[in-house]
Amino acid sequence: MPPARPGPNLSRIATSLGVSVATVSNALSGKGRVSEQLAEKIKEHAAELGYVPSQAGRALRTGRSGVLGLVLPDIANPLFPKLAQAIEFAATAAGYGVLIADSRGDVATQSEAINRLVERGVEGMVIIPRRATRISAAACPVAVIDTASTPGNTVAADHIQGGWAIANHLAELGHRRVLIIGNNPGSNVQNDRVGGIRSGLRPGMSSATLWIETLERQNGSGCSLGLAEKVREGYTAFAALSDLQALRALTELQRDSIDVPSMASVTGFDDLIWSSVITPSLTTVAMDMHTIAEIAISSLLQTIQTRGSREGVLVTSAADRVPMQLIVRQSSGPADPTRIS
Amino acid sequence: MPPARPGPNLSRIATSLGVSVATVSNALSGKGRVSEQLAEKIKEHAAELGYVPSQAGRALRTGRSGVLGLVLPDIANPLFPKLAQAIEFAATAAGYGVLIADSRGDVATQSEAINRLVERGVEGMVIIPRRATRISAAACPVAVIDTASTPGNTVAADHIQGGWAIANHLAELGHRRVLIIGNNPGSNVQNDRVGGIRSGLRPGMSSATLWIETLERQNGSGCSLGLAEKVREGYTAFAALSDLQALRALTELQRDSIDVPSMASVTGFDDLIWSSVITPSLTTVAMDMHTIAEIAISSLLQTIQTRGSREGVLVTSAADRVPMQLIVRQSSGPADPTRIS
DNA sequence: ACCAAATGATTAAACGATTAATCCACACAC
DNA sequence: GTGTGTGGATTAATCGTTTAATCATTTGGT
Numbered sequence: 001m002p003p004a005r006p007g008p009n010l011s012r013i014a015t016s017l018g019v020s021v022a023t024v025s026n027a028l029s030g031k032g033r034v035s036e037q038l039a040e041k042i043k044e045h046a047a048e049l050g051y052v053p054s055q056a057g058r059a060l061r062t063g064r065s066g067v068l069g070l071v072l073p074d075i076a077n078p079l080f081p082k083l084a085q086a087i088e089f090a091a092t093a094a095g096y097g098v099l100i101a102d103s104r105g106d107v108a109t110q111s112e113a114i115n116r117l118v119e120r121g122v123e124g125m126v127i128i129p130r131r132a133t134r135i136s137a138a139a140c141p142v143a144v145i146d147t148a149s150t151p152g153n154t155v156a157a158d159h160i161q162g163g164w165a166i167a168n169h170l171a172e173l174g175h176r177r178v179l180i181i182g183n184n185p186g187s188n189v190q191n192d193r194v195g196g197i198r199s200g201l202r203p204g205m206s207s208a209t210l211w212i213e214t215l216e217r218q219n220g221s222g223c224s225l226g227l228a229e230k231v232r233e234g235y236t237a238f239a240a241l242s243d244l245q246a247l248r249a250l251t252e253l254q255r256d257s258i259d260v261p262s263m264a265s266v267t268g269f270d271d272l273i274w275s276s277v278i279t280p281s282l283t284t285v286a287m288d289m290h291t292i293a294e295i296a297i298s299s300l301l302q303t304i305q306t307r308g309s310r311e312g313v314l315v316t317s318a319a320d321r322v323p324m325q326l327i328v329r330q331s332s333g334p335a336d337p338t339r340i341s
Numbered sequence: 342m343p344p345a346r347p348g349p350n351l352s353r354i355a356t357s358l359g360v361s362v363a364t365v366s367n368a369l370s371g372k373g374r375v376s377e378q379l380a381e382k383i384k385e386h387a388a389e390l391g392y393v394p395s396q397a398g399r400a401l402r403t404g405r406s407g408v409l410g411l412v413l414p415d416i417a418n419p420l421f422p423k424l425a426q427a428i429e430f431a432a433t434a435a436g437y438g439v440l441i442a443d444s445r446g447d448v449a450t451q452s453e454a455i456n457r458l459v460e461r462g463v464e465g466m467v468i469i470p471r472r473a474t475r476i477s478a479a480a481c482p483v484a485v486i487d488t489a490s491t492p493g494n495t496v497a498a499d500h501i502q503g504g505w506a507i508a509n510h511l512a513e514l515g516h517r518r519v520l521i522i523g524n525n526p527g528s529n530v531q532n533d534r535v536g537g538i539r540s541g542l543r544p545g546m547s548s549a550t551l552w553i554e555t556l557e558r559q560n561g562s563g564c565s566l567g568l569a570e571k572v573r574e575g576y577t578a579f580a581a582l583s584d585l586q587a588l589r590a591l592t593e594l595q596r597d598s599i600d601v602p603s604m605a606s607v608t609g610f611d612d613l614i615w616s617s618v619i620t621p622s623l624t625t626v627a628m629d630m631h632t633i634a635e636i637a638i639s640s641l642l643q644t645i646q647t648r649g650s651r652e653g654v655l656v657t658s659a660a661d662r663v664p665m666q667l668i669v670r671q672s673s674g675p676a677d678p679t680r681i682s
Numbered sequence: 683a684c685c686a687a688a689t690g691a692t693t694a695a696a697c698g699a700t701t702a703a704t705c706c707a708c709a710c711a712c
Numbered sequence: 713g714t715g716t717g718t719g720g721a722t723t724a725a726t727c728g729t730t731t732a733a734t735c736a737t738t739t740g741g742t
Contacts, residue, residue, distance in 0.1 A: 006480060009728055020692050025730060032731080033690055055462045056400035057728030060697045065397060067440070067461070075426045078419065078614050085416045088443050097461045099408070099438050102429050120408070120438045121396045139347065222617060244615060247588075251619040254595035273419050274585060274615065276563065279593040350698055361722050366700060373701080374720055398698030401727045686741085693734070704723070711716080 008049045009057075017045055028053075059121065067097045068300065069117035069125030073110050075102040078244060079270050079287075083145075086293035087126055094297055096123075105130060124300045141303035143296040147188045148321050155295040155320045157287035159189055162324030163196020165285055166239055166267050169326055171202045174335040175237040175265065179230055180209040181249055182241040190241045193269060197239055212245060225249060228256040231264055236335040243268035243275050243284055250282070250331060261333030271327055280330035291322050349390045350398075358386055369394075400462065408438045409641065410458035410466030414451050416443040419585060420611050420628075424486075427634035428467055435638055437464075446471060465641045482644035484637040488529045489662050496636040496661045498628035500530055503665030504537020506626055507580055507608050510667060512543045515676040516578040516606065520571055521550040522590055523582040531582045534610060538580055553586060566590065569597040572605055577676045584609035584616050584625055591623070591672060602674030612668055621671035632663050 014021040019038070026032030027042040034042075059065045068091050072080060084100070091098045099122055101113040107130070117125055124141035129150065143154040150156075170178055180197055182190045194209060201207060216223055227238065227249055238253075240246035246268030253260055260266050260280055268275060271286035355362040360379070367373030368383040375383075400406045409432050413421060425441070432439045440463055442454035448471070458466055465482035470491065484495040491497075511519055521538055523531045535550060542548060557564055568579065568590055579594075581587035587609030594601055601607050601621055609616060612627035 010730095011728080021729080022693075022731080023691060025728095026691090029730085033688095035690060038690085052456075052460050054401070054728050055460065056397055056406060057697090058730075059397035060395070060401050060699090060728080061730045063697075070441075075422050075429075076614065078422065080422045080425075081416050081419065084421075084425075084441065085443055085445070088416075088441055089445075092442075092457070097440050097442075097457070099440055100411075100425065100429055101433075101438075102426055104426070104430075116433070116438070119393050119396065222622065224620075244618065247615055248618045248620070251592065251595065251621075254592065255600075255620045257598070259596075273417065274588055277585065277589045279565075279589070279596045281563065351700095352698080362699080363701075363723080364721060367721090370700085374718095376720060379720085395698050398727090399700075401698080401729090402700045404727075684742095686739100688739075689737080691734105691736085693732105695732085696730085698727105700726085702723105702725085704721105706721085707719095709716105709718085712714095 008046075008051050009054065013042065013046055013049060013051060016049075017042060065121040065123055066095065067099050067120070067122050068297070069114075069120075069122040070098050070100045071103070071110070071113055071117065071125055071127040072100065073103045073107070073113075073128070073130035074105055076105070078272050081273070082289045083128070083293070086289040087297070089290075090293040090297040094301060096297075103130075124304050126296050126300065141300055143300040143303070145292060145296055147192050149188045149192055153320070154299050155292055155322065156189075157292060157324050158321040159192035159324070160196035160199065161321075162269065162285040162287075162326075163193040163198075164200035165196075165324065165326040166269075167197045167200025167205075169283070169328065169332065170237045170239065170265065170267070171200065171205060173237075173265065173332060174337070176205050176335065177233075177235045178205065178207040178237045178239055179227075179235045180207055180239050180241065181225070181245050182209060182211050183245060184213045185211050193241045207239075212248075225252055227252050227264075228258060231258055234339065235264070236339055237265045237267070237332075240266065240268045243270050243272040243282060246282055246284070246331075247274065247278065250278070250280075260331050263336060263339075265332040265335070267332055275327075276329070283327065283329045283332035285324040285326050287324055288322050295320070295322070349387075349392050350395065354383065354387055354390060354392060357390075358383060406462040406464055407436065408440050408461070408463050409638070410455075410461075410463040411439050411441045412444070412451070412454055412458065412466055412468040413441065414444045414448070414454075414469070414471035415446055417446070419613050422614070423630045424469065424634070427630040428638070430631075431634040431638040435642060437638075444471075465645050467637050467641065482641055484641040484644075486633060486637055488533050490529045490533055494661070495640050496633055496663065498633060498665050499662040500533035500665070501537035501540065502662075503610065503626040503628075503667075504534040504539075505541035506537075506665065506667040507610075508538045508541025508546075510624070510669065510673065511578045511580065511606065511608070512541065512546060514578075514606065514673060515678070517546050517676065518574075518576045519546065519548040519578045519580055520568075520576045521548055521580050521582065522566070522586050523550060523552050524586060525554045526552050534582045548580075553589075566593055568593050568605075569599060572599055575680065576605070577680055578606045578608070578673075581607065581609045584611050584613040584623060587623055587625070587672075588615065588619065591619070591621075601672050604677060604680075606673040606676070608673055616668075617670070624668065624670045624673035626665040626667050628665055629663050636661070636663070 010021045010024050014024045024042055027034045027039040070087055088098050101117050103110040103113040118139050126143045128145050144152050145156055146153050147156045147159050180194055238249045240249055246266055250266045253264055258264055268282050268284040271284045275282035275284050351362045351365050355365045365383055368375045368380040411428055429439050442458050444451040444454040459480050467484045469486050485493050486497055487494050488497045488500050521535055579590045581590055587607055591607045594605055599605055609623050609625040612625045616623035616625050
């Protein structure tokens with residue numbers, strides 16, 4: 001005895017009006033041939049009965065679940081809220097639901113998470129890989145959001161151009177020595193950003209890179225980055241590869257009584273939640289999440305519609321690099337002319 | 342012609358082994374009566390064919406979709422990643438998937454988002470309301486995570502006790518004048534935290550409250566909070582109602598060359614991502630997301646199992662207030678003895 | 683007036699899994 | 713020998729929706 005589903009179904013509406021279920025279905029979907037008046041009456045009656053179609057029944061018949069998966073191997077990433085919101089928005093606009101799956105950073109559980117989604121019958125999924133984990137073409141269409149450098153990537157922000165924009169901004173402010181602060185040299189995204197920054201440096205400018213993870217492995221977690229010392233060495237600008245690291249740099253400088261931006265400039269990436277409310281507010285580059293999500297979803301839907309040829313086809317559209325936008329706030333300013341070597 | 346679902350189904354396994362579908366179903370679920378050897382053979386064959394059961398078929402028959410909804414009316418809230426992770430973890434452990442729905446802060450779209458979830462056939466949902474939006478008992482079991490003060494709340498952190506812990510900590514450090522910094526006086530959570538802080542103040546201590554939203558309505562978004570002035574007035578401790586506001590306060594103080602914690606202490610709430618990496622690291626109180634999610638999910642599942650009596654029953658367990666944990670870091674210290682009035 | 687075509691609705695067959703009901707042997711007891 | 717019980721499998725109904733095929737009726741054309 002399957003528990004009686006609450007609410008009316010097609011047949012209840014049908015018998016209640018003395019017509020067949022097919023007619024009701026046709027009237028509500030507008031697909032078959034139903035007279036204008038009858039269709040109207042059926043819709044009216046369905047609405048007043050509070051009819052909601054059973055996705056299960058529909059999915060079983062049509063083979064389309066109407067659900068997409070969102071795989072986030074690093075859900076602790078603070079840009080997740082924006083991303084999830086953008087994906088959910090784009091998916092909802094396309095009439096899809098979004099099922100989330102987290103693999104908690106573990107590469108092994110990533111495939112498990114993907115499997116869970118497949119078992120739940122998602123029609124496709126958006127994957128944001130933690131590192132450069134190659135996505136083994138799963139049993140369903142996939143869109144990958146990471147960076148253009150990642151094989152199989154579908155759409156991503158143009159991290160290289162974003163880096164270039166930061167470097168160009170610092171160059172125009174007269175900075176000569178730039179310290180790039182990243183977390184992990186193994187990240188494709190961070191490497192692209194580093195490359196972008198370097199490409200934007202002008203003759204006479206130089207840069208070095210500080211990897212926090214490497215430093216912490218030596219000095220322990222939460223250790224000082226030694227930025228005050230770097231300032232004394234002549235660095236006037238600190239370009240972090242994420243707003244989180246920018247925040248760390250900024251507060252460390254402030255703690256050491258180095259005024260930002262008059263003595264040193266700090267920039268970040270991603271325009272995270274806090275970047276506009278801190279003092280000084282943070283100059284950063286923002287990803288156009290809305291556009292990225294839109295492209296990812298539409299690409300995914302396109303793959304879904306034309307699947308059948310092969311499984312796990314990865315669609316690569318032409319416009320897969322979405323430009324980042326420089327947001328100039330208070331944390332970046334002209335280089336101190338007395339300190340430029 | 343419904344598009345042929347990829348992969349084998351029960352009947353393919355059945356015919357391939359020359360048995361009936363029912364036997365295959367029984368063997369895989371272990372429910373009916375199947376001989377040991379045959380069951381083993383069936384499982385083996387199913388595994389090697391890579392059989393994954395169709396959730397659609399199962400859901401249609403059993404009436405259980407195996408999916409829960411997560412409604413986040415304020416997805417921009419930075420504690421969302423932790424929360425989503427905890428919920429997803431608890432739901433996955435219980436064999437459920439999690440469908441997210443965002444109403445982008447708009448109260449009107451909240452019911453729309455809930456409806457979308459119901460249409461997708463979720464068996465129940467976890468709702469984190471933005472404000473004190475009363476959840477109209479939907480057409481499915483609901484668990485509300487907000488604060489004990491919210492009517493219909495199912496489980497929440499004990500914000501009052503958390504506030505008390507902060508106040509007690511500041512009292513022990515010798516602080517006398519505490520400025521509470523909140524965002525919005527309309528939030529149940531923030532009000533509970535204020536009440537908790539006040540309840541922890543000892544004789545001789547006093548507090549005032551600063552609402553940022555009110556201030557910004559006058560002075561514009563991103564305006565200074567005027568904390569340096571407050572320090573001059575004699576405040577030695579700033580207790581923010583969220584780590585985001587604590588970060589704002591901390592950076593503003595540092596910018597004005599007021600050292601934390603030697604000249605003023607700053608505390609927050611929620612232990613958000615940045616609280617451990619900034620300098621000085623932030624003293625805060627953390628919600629036990631894991632426990633909260635666990636209680637919410639198990640309460641939800643209990644409601645689901647015993648439903649049928651009435652729709653939208655809200656289960657309230659006895660242990661619906663989960664204690665918060667004080668995390669002492671560097672941003673709080675002894676009150677400057679020369680400045681205590 | 684008669685055939686063709688269009689219209690409006692119904693019938694019935696799926697989709698894939700679950701499960702109550704049934705059936706078939708075979709063993710055991712009286 | 714007939715009745716009872718049981719382990720092991722099958723039959724068939726069902727969940728709710730979609731849709732191809734069909735049927736009945738009216739309309740239009742010649």
